[in-house]
Amino acid sequence: MFLFMANAHLANMLAFFKALSDESRLKIIGTLANSERSVEEIATLLDLKAPTVSHHLAKLKALDLLSMRTEGTTHLYRLNMEPLRALSKQMLAVEALAIEEDDTIHYEAWELKILTDFFEGERLKEIPASRKKREVVLRWLAEKFDREKRYSEKEINSIIGRHHPDFATLRRELIGGALMERKDGIYWRKEAQN
Amino acid sequence: MFLFMANAHLANMLAFFKALSDESRLKIIGTLANSERSVEEIATLLDLKAPTVSHHLAKLKALDLLSMRTEGTTHLYRLNMEPLRALSKQMLAVEALAIEEDDTIHYEAWELKILTDFFEGERLKEIPASRKKREVVLRWLAEKFDREKRYSEKEINSIIGRHHPDFATLRRELIGGALMERKDGIYWRKEAQN
DNA sequence: TTCTTAATTTGATATCTATCTAATTAGATA
């Protein structure tokens, strides 16, 4: 119940491949290769409706493949090449995809004790004052987030809120404890670093 | 219209991304990273049924990502690294892909749409409110002026006036949009600066 | 031949998602 989770590398690559495995999105990247463009412009070029393009842009942006600046009411998107370069490198590291039989988190006996002490089912009774104990609780919380997903602050608050009312403090601790990262109001789970 | 012409790069990359954008298939690649394996073996490792694995193997094999040798009734699959390497390189050419896809033609297509939308023959029906569209119309208007000539304001007004009554606004926009320049009551077309 | 075992193919189903229209938001303009 406290366990499971997939290979981080795999989840990461999967997210990128999914983003790039759509003809419209590849074409969008094509149109943005040379110049920044507005939503409507892309829509006209690809013969799609604006909402469809918005949908795709959001997906690409969630992976940091695009960035956007606004000029009046028009949103101008441009391509970020760095993530593509990174992915290109990662692809050659196939061994990294090799399944690790035991990638699950091992909670040691005392950690389990902390969890059962501070939790009532899924509800966190109180935030531990001691740093060590708080870390255990935070790692448990971090497991509630999918590594491949990107979250808005609202989503983060909602998910944490299921376990404890003071989601603001816990959210900050997740960032401070380097379990999650944030950029431009988007949150995601940080890679495990062992 | 030209969009539907299969761009070789795009079609090629799309096929690969689609093949790799599935969790099970990535895991299969993972299991094959170090050793060749039979269908049943993979099925057990990934907790899938044999038909499902067959399905995935077929897709990967179609792209030459795998090869197979048979030994009795068992089929042993192994990974081909070369296509992966090639794809990894191609990814960096996403820019090239877009450049190859004739960008000017698309841009003209979009421009043409704007122009036919806003023009009735040579007459501009209305001045587009959107900046992007107005730019297209202004560039069209600027073409009506010879790069070598110098014009008086009266001449400018007359020429613009053939296309729209509000020549004053359009004249100002041509200057503001850096398509024309003025000094001492003399107007001339500005050099294109790409 | 008949049986057994591994793999594939077929067919059905459930999930996912690209796309659209309609509604909403937010800036800019009049």
Added chain:
DNA sequence: TATCTAATTAGATAGATATCAAATTAAGAA
């Protein structure tokens, strides 16, 4: 203020496909 335009969000739908069970094929072995 009200109005326009660009973009996003919400909701609905259609098409794609991952998965499985059942049927079929293929290659030994008895």
